[in-house]
Structure formats: structure tokens, C-alpha cells
């Protein structure tokens with residue numbers, strides 16, 4: 001293969017960043033979740049073949065795509081203009097806002113972002129949740145010294161449970177999942193209108209198009225609903 005674009009209908013490797021339930025997580029040593037099932041179902045609608053998954057750090061995904069270690073990212077990745085400078089996204093497959101997690105039954109009951117000023121805050125490195133914090137730091141609302149960046153949201157949530165953090169900022173569906181499984185609760189949600197897409201290299205238009213068609217086919221069949229029910233309605 002002399003071209004650097006993925007051969008049409010060829011083999012592809014997917015990348016994700018687990019620890020983001022219910023989209024991608026490791027259970028009994030296996031990578032599972034909404035994104036895993038949805039990408040596999042979408043690829044099955046194309047003539048590409050998905051040969052494997054790489055579980056990487058979220059902020060290592062775009063570099064891995066550019067280095068051709070992986071060919072597609074399925075990681076609840078929000079379509080943003082900044083990311084579109086380096087990668088191409090499929091049509092969106094899920095919508096989400098941001099939420100603020102606090103300890104269950106704690107004294108801290110924030111209702112809006114300003115209430116988080118002066119508190120110990122956490123988010124995952126390279127995410128839009130971290131972007132929210134960075135914006136508030138730039139505006140002077142939050143202090144840089146109050147923020148800690150984590151490789152995985154799970155680690156931030158553990159520190160929230162143990163009281164080392166006062167709040168964690170993350171995608172709402174993931175916040176709700178942690179609320180169901182751990183000693184944390186969603187204090188409030190704020191609208192960001194994010195949409196997730198699968199990301200490919202910019203020269204892989206054929207793969208981008210095939211995957212968008214694959215997503216549409218999955219959405220038109222009963223499969224999208226089945227996958228949603230499996231991961232969102234326990």
C-alpha cells in the first residue's frame with residue numbers, strides 16, 4: 001500500500017479510551033460499551049474489516065490516528081472545530097451536554113459553574129470537560145491551582161469519592177452512569193450541545209463516508225435501539 005490513505009474496503013484498527021462508561025470500559029478484561037458495539041455494527045454495514053481495538057489515553061488518540069497506529073477513533077469524541085483542523089468526523093451518532101459531579105449527600109451543592117470557584121476540580125486530560133475548566137480559568141473565575149487533570153475520568157471520580165476533589169466536570173451520560181454505580185451524584189447539568197462522531201484521518205474520505213452510511217444504516221434498523229437499550233437501560 002503506497003498511498004497513505006486506508007485502502008478502500010481494507011482492514012482497519014479502532015482506537016478508544018476506556019474508563020468512560022457506558023461508552024467504553026473494560027469489564028472482565030474485555031473492552032465493552034456503546035461505542036464498541038456501535039462502531040462494530042456500523043463497520044459491518046461497510047466493506048471494511050475491523051481487525052482490532054487499541055485502548056489508549058484519550059489525549060493520545062488523535063496522535064495515534066495521525067501516526068496510523070489506528071484508523072478510526074470511537075471514544076465518545078465530541079466534534080469540535082479545533083479537532084476538525086486535524087481529523088475528519090463521521091456524521092454525529094450521539095448528543096450530550098456537560099454535568100458536574102459531587103459527592104453523594106455531601107455539603108457541597110453547586111447549582112452553576114460560578115459556584116465551583118475556589119473548589120478542587122477534576123476532569124480528564126484533553127476533553128471538552130477540561131476545556132470548560134480552562135475557559136473559566138482564562139476568564140479568571142477559576143484558579144489554575146484548583147484544577148487537576150486526570151488520565152481517566154474513573155481516577156477523578158475515585159478522588160471525588162475520597163474527598164480529594166470537590167467536583168468533576170464531565171459528559172452528562174457518563175456522569176449519570178457514575179451516579180448509578182458510585183458514591184457520587186450529578187449536581188447540575190449545563191448545556192453544551194455536543195455531538196459525538198467517529199474520527200478518521202483527513203485523507204480517508206472513503207472510510208469517513210462509509211462509516212457515516214454505516215451509522216445511518218444501524219440507526220434505520222432496530223440495532224441502534226438495541227445497542228442503546230443494552231448500555232443505557234440496565
Ligand code: ARG
Nearest residue numbers: 017020075076077078127128
Ligand atoms: N466528549 C468529550 C470530549 O470529546 C469526552 C470524551 C472522553 N472519552 C473517553 N473515551 N474518555 O472531549
